[in-house]
Structures are given as C-alpha cells and as structure tokens.
Amino acid sequence: MDRIAINDLTKDYGQGRGIFGVSFSVHKGECFGFLGPNGAGKSTTIRHLMGFSTPDKGYAAIDGVVTVKDRSKALENVGYLPGEISLPGALTGREFIKEQSELKGLSDYAFADWLTALFQLDTSLRCKDMSMGMKRKLTIVVAFMSDPDILVMDEPSSGLDPKMQEVFIELVKAEKKRGKTILMSSHIFSEIDSCCDRIAVIKDGKIVSIIDSDVIKHNEKKNYRLRFKNRKDYDAFANSQEGKSKAVDRDEKDLAMIVNVEDEDINTFLMSLKGLAIDDLSEIKLTLEDYFMSFYKEDRTFGGL
Ligand SMILES: Nc1ncnc2c1ncn2[C@@H]1O[C@H](COP(=O)(O)OP(=O)(O)OP(=O)(O)O)[C@@H](O)[C@H]1O
Ligand SMILES: [Mg+2]
Structure with a gap:
C-alpha cells in the first residue's frame, strides 16, 4: 500500500529551475531515499509533498489525501524535518518542544525526553544560542517525538557530527523496524545505503532513476x-x-x-x-x-x- 504518492509533480521556476514530472511512491513500512546534488529539486519536491507550495501540474498525496487540498488531514500522522531550519530564537529548546507538543496535541513527553537524551541535546539553551548541529538535533526530536507513522525528512543529518550521524541512522533503522514509512533526502551515501529500501536519483528537476538498494548491496x-x-x-x-x-x-x-x-x-x-x-x-x-x-x-x- 502506498502511503506517499507523488505523481507528475511539476513546478517551473523558469530558466530550467524547478521540478518536472516527478513521480514516485513510498510504500507502507518502506524507507525511501532521495538523492541529488545541490539544486536538483529535493527540497522543492518535499515542500510540495508537505503542501507548502502549489504545483503547476501533478499532485502529492499522503494516505490518498492531496496535501495541498487538505493539509491538516494529510499531515495528521506525519513527522516533518525541514531542510532549512528556522526556529524561534527567543525560546529555549525545552519551550520549543513544549510548543510543538501542544500543537500536535501531545501531553506525554517521555519519547521527547528519550530522544533528547539519545542526541545529548541541552534543551535549556535558547534556540538562537544553539549551534547548527544542536538545532538539527532539536528538529529531529520534534519530528520523531509524536511517534508519527510517516516521517518526511529533508537532509536530516546534515550538520551532525559523525557519531551523531550514526545515532541518527540507528534511530531511523529502529523506527523502520517498527513499521514507519520514511522518505528522506540526503547527500550522505552511507546513510542512504544503510537505511533505505529504494532510492530515487533526481537530476535537474527530473527523476532519472529509482533502484532497489538490494541491487547495490x-x-x-x-x-x-x-x-x-x-x-x-x-x-x-x-x-x-x-x-x-x-x-x-x-x-x-x-x-x-x-x-x-x-x-x-x-x-x-x-x-x-x-x-x-x-x-x-x-x-x-x-x-x-x-x-x-x-x-x-x-x-x-x-x-x-
Ligand atoms: N521559491 C523558488 N523560486 C525560484 N526558484 C526556486 C525556488 N525554490 C527552488 N528554486 C530553484 O529550484 C531548483 C531546485 O531547488 P531545491 O531547493 O529543490 O534543490 P535541492 O535538491 O533541495 O538542493 P540542496 O541539495 O542544495 O538542498 C534550484 O534551481 C532552485 O534555485
Ligand atoms: Mg534542499
């Protein structure tokens, strides 16, 4: 069963920029990797999937709901980790976690606390005083903490040190084992290699290949x-x-x-x-x-x- 469906998704920003006829689906329980160089169209595809932009053509749907048509319904069960981190600088990590928990209707902080400890994140710091890696850790905690069925992550481990990248990979593998459906973009081959069941390569806004990672392994x-x-x-x-x-x-x-x-x-x-x-x-x-x-x-x- 497809939980994520992207069909003929097109957004033309002019001068050959954007995404053109992007189609792929992510099955239930699958980890799907999205590889491509800078400017290839990974974030644009993911932003459309999250319903933040309206495509010129095609659609992106989660559990059959076209995200741009009914975002809150489509994203009910989705944890999202954006490529570009924008955090409210004045809030501490803890306050941000609390704010996001309330938005998600979450009252149990046990998983958030466990994730915070796993990534050795000091949540007493204000977001504006956090390093890049700390901010990334905070967005990871927020994406995972509600235990969503589906995780959509745009370069989730960029900015993490190698040890923390390992921690992240193990977390993704464990979540996959628990049946989560995962879509993640990355530049890190080892990460995609060790987590993903299928891999799509995007180049100049077009999918040029989708391959089973078994074929490579x-x-x-x-x-x-x-x-x-x-x-x-x-x-x-x-x-x-x-x-x-x-x-x-x-x-x-x-x-x-x-x-x-x-x-x-x-x-x-x-x-x-x-x-x-x-x-x-x-x-x-x-x-x-x-x-x-x-x-x-x-x-x-x-x-x-
Ligand atoms: N809002 C926008 N307006 C105009 N052009 C845009 C916009 N968003 C993205 N683009 C262009 O679309 C192309 C794809 O950008 P995108 O951010 O999706 O790439 P990416 O694969 O995520 O790259 P990176 O690895 O650097 O994050 C780029 O040429 C970019 O300049
Ligand atoms: Mg990007």
Whole structure:
C-alpha cells in the first residue's frame, strides 16, 4: 500500500529551475531515499509533498489525501524535518518542544525526553544560542517525538557530527523496524545505503532513476553492463527478460542497460544473448556512490563502470 504518492509533480521556476514530472511512491513500512546534488529539486519536491507550495501540474498525496487540498488531514500522522531550519530564537529548546507538543496535541513527553537524551541535546539553551548541529538535533526530536507513522525528512543529518550521524541512522533503522514509512533526502551515501529500501536519483528537476538498494548491496547478484549494436536487438533482449535476471537501469539512447543476474542464472542469462548483436558486455561492481555518480558524467556510461 502506498502511503506517499507523488505523481507528475511539476513546478517551473523558469530558466530550467524547478521540478518536472516527478513521480514516485513510498510504500507502507518502506524507507525511501532521495538523492541529488545541490539544486536538483529535493527540497522543492518535499515542500510540495508537505503542501507548502502549489504545483503547476501533478499532485502529492499522503494516505490518498492531496496535501495541498487538505493539509491538516494529510499531515495528521506525519513527522516533518525541514531542510532549512528556522526556529524561534527567543525560546529555549525545552519551550520549543513544549510548543510543538501542544500543537500536535501531545501531553506525554517521555519519547521527547528519550530522544533528547539519545542526541545529548541541552534543551535549556535558547534556540538562537544553539549551534547548527544542536538545532538539527532539536528538529529531529520534534519530528520523531509524536511517534508519527510517516516521517518526511529533508537532509536530516546534515550538520551532525559523525557519531551523531550514526545515532541518527540507528534511530531511523529502529523506527523502520517498527513499521514507519520514511522518505528522506540526503547527500550522505552511507546513510542512504544503510537505511533505505529504494532510492530515487533526481537530476535537474527530473527523476532519472529509482533502484532497489538490494541491487547495490547484494553480492550474490552480479551486474552486467550490456550495449547493443542496434535497437532491434536491444528491444528483443529487453522484452525477453523474465525470471531472475532483471534490467535495473536502461539507457535507451546508448542502447545500453545494466542487468542484475542471480549467480545461479548466469548461464541462462548468457544463453539469452545468443544471436543478438552486442557491442559491449562487462561485469560491473556497483556501489551507491558509483551508481549516483554515473548520472553526473557528461557522457552517461553508467559511471564508466
Ligand atoms: N521559491 C523558488 N523560486 C525560484 N526558484 C526556486 C525556488 N525554490 C527552488 N528554486 C530553484 O529550484 C531548483 C531546485 O531547488 P531545491 O531547493 O529543490 O534543490 P535541492 O535538491 O533541495 O538542493 P540542496 O541539495 O542544495 O538542498 C534550484 O534551481 C532552485 O534555485
Ligand atoms: Mg534542499
């Protein structure tokens, strides 16, 4: 079941800026990672999902409720961690937690206290006197403290030191185990790698790939890069794929694809190439970083892998 649905979401800020036809969904209990360089459109997508901006086209919905139409209903069960932190400077951390708890109708502070201790956050400081990392910790506490079913987080761990990033990763994993649905953007490969079930890559406002993180993690599967000499054979192979070998990425322009094959199916895979005109066949080792970087080469050849 999809808890988050983003469909053809478009916001054109002019001069090629914005997001264009962004579509993906996040299933119940899934952790979905959103990767992209600065200015790619992560925050714009997330802000639209939260109903803060009206799209030119398409929609974003949570549990079937279009956020921009009925924000309070759509966000009833959502914890949100914004990319840009803006806190009321005069309030102490504790006062801010209290204010946000009241807004969420929360009267039990046990989880907030536990999170505060977990992140070793001094909530007696006023927000304006907090360091960047402290402010980030405070927004993490506020996003998680009401124990929401769905967490939407824009670069949640940026500004945290490596030890606290680890603490954050463990928290996300534990929450996922408890059945939470999580969408988070990040620049940190290790974070996305260790938490996320699926990963979308956004570039210049468009989703260029959505991949299962298993494909990257599992060594018992091999990835082959295949390039065909002609479209007829490219299409013939693409259409013949069934069973356990699976095209995980395609580059139609280059007539190339990456095929993910179980060890035991390698022979079948090689047999399926018989009679097809192949320009290049090579095994590739994928790390998330390789995979991500492959979208940022001028001449896209899966990172030259
Ligand atoms: N309100 C706005 N008005 C005009 N342009 C905007 C606005 N918001 C975002 N943009 C542009 O849209 C593009 C996507 O910006 P966005 O903030 O979504 O990127 P991002 O992927 O979150 O980047 P970062 O990693 O730096 O946070 C950028 O080119 C940005 O300049
Ligand atoms: Mg951003």
